[in-house]
Amino acid sequence: MGAAEPQPASAGPPHDSAGHPSERTTGWALRAGAIGVAAGVLSGLFGVGGGIVMVPLLVALLALDQRRASATSLLAIVPIAAASAVGYAVNGNVDLGAGALLLVGGLLGGQLGARLLPRTPIATLQLWFGVLSLATAARLLVGSPSGSGGLVQPWEAILLLLVGVAAGVLAGLLGVGGGIVMVPGLVIVAGDDADVARGTSLLVIVATALAASLTNLRNGLVAVRPALVAGVVGVPAGLLGAALGQWLPARVALALFAGLLVWSGLRVLRQGLAGRRAARTTTA
Numbered sequence: 001m002g003a004a005e006p007q008p009a010s011a012g013p014p015h016d017s018a019g020h021p022s023e024r025t026t027g028w029a030l031r032a033g034a035i036g037v038a039a040g041v042l043s044g045l046f047g048v049g050g051g052i053v054m055v056p057l058l059v060a061l062l063a064l065d066q067r068r069a070s071a072t073s074l075l076a077i078v079p080i081a082a083a084s085a086v087g088y089a090v091n092g093n094v095d096l097g098a099g100a101l102l103l104v105g106g107l108l109g110g111q112l113g114a115r116l117l118p119r120t121p122i123a124t125l126q127l128w129f130g131v132l133s134l135a136t137a138a139r140l141l142v143g144s145p146s147g148s149g150g151l152v153q154p155w156e157a158i159l160l161l162l163v164g165v166a167a168g169v170l171a172g173l174l175g176v177g178g179g180i181v182m183v184p185g186l187v188i189v190a191g192d193d194a195d196v197a198r199g200t201s202l203l204v205i206v207a208t209a210l211a212a213s214l215t216n217l218r219n220g221l222v223a224v225r226p227a228l229v230a231g232v233v234g235v236p237a238g239l240l241g242a243a244l245g246q247w248l249p250a251r252v253a254l255a256l257f258a259g260l261l262v263w264s265g266l267r268v269l270r271q272g273l274a275g276r277r278a279a280r281t282t283t284a
Contacts, residue, residue, distance in 0.1 A: 031061040032226040033233040036076060040234030044084035044241020046257050047198025048179030049077035049171070049205045052264045054230065062226055067118070071221035074171060075213040076231040081205040083235040087242025088199025098190045099200040101157055102182055105164020106171070106208035110178075113169040114215035123275030125173055126268045133265025136184045137258040159189045168208050179205055180264060183257060194253040195246050202242075 035057045039050025051073040058069035088094060163185035167178030179201040186197035216222050245253060 032229040036230030036234030037237045040237025041241040044238040045245045047201040071216035072223045072227045075227035077209045079231040080234040080238045084238035085202035093195040093199035095200045101160040102164035102204045105161040106168035109165035109168020110208040110212035113173040114212040126272030130265045130269030133261045137261035140258045194250045
């Protein structure tokens with residue numbers, strides 16, 4: 001028998017039959033840990049899960065396909081978001097009432113998104129998400145929040161439930177924690193300040209990401225070892241990001257979050273347009 005043909009360097013680390021990086025390869029754990037650090041800082045700083053950077057990095061550095069990267073990111077988000085949420089909760093920066101409404105919607109949306117993940121074309125969702133991100137960034141930068149910051153009114157409760165559903169669907173389909181939707185939703189609808197919005201978002205993300213990850217695990221979509229490495233290594237980075245996020249002035253924090261929305265919105269729009277073009281080329 002001849003020697004096995006070497007894998008091209010550009011193809012990324014070899015994977016086993018379950019899609020996990022092979023333990024015989026060197027460096028995958030270091031790359032997964034670096035991904036976790038980047039996601040942790042972003043999570044704590046902005047109140048998001050970190051999936052908006054974790055998914056593309058898992059694709060680029062560990063050669064996971066888009067669906068497996070999304071599902072893997074979602075599992076790694078659980079310990080990262082939990083640590084970041086603790087960093088906000090110890091300072092009282094959590095809105096439990098609004099968070100409960102987001103949680104109900106998020107659990108429903110997360111299960112729906114995770115169930116749709118194996119069979120849903122992502123391009124259209126990416127286009128809508130990109131447009132929504134850009135519109136939300138503009139809303140954060142101009143005008144003041146419409147909510148009261150106190151007791152949630154009935155119309156606010158309905159809107160927060162819908163925000164939670166949207167965040168959950170995005171979590172299940174795109175592998176993001178949903179904070180990219182929940183933080184501006186809490187600021188605009190509930191009138192929470194930036195610190196409370198981020199802390200509340202992170203608390204909800206823990207539950208929604210965990211629920212959706214259980215479905216993804218049953219569907220065999222998760223690369224478990226990279227998710228665990230990224231998640232564990234990202235915990236101290238999440239605590240650091242949370243401390244930094246609460247140190248920043250509120251207007252600066254919102255401006256930085258708006259910048260994150262613009263960046264992620266443009267990136268996802270490009271991906272959606274590329275997916276549309278590829279689908280048309282395939283069907284032509």
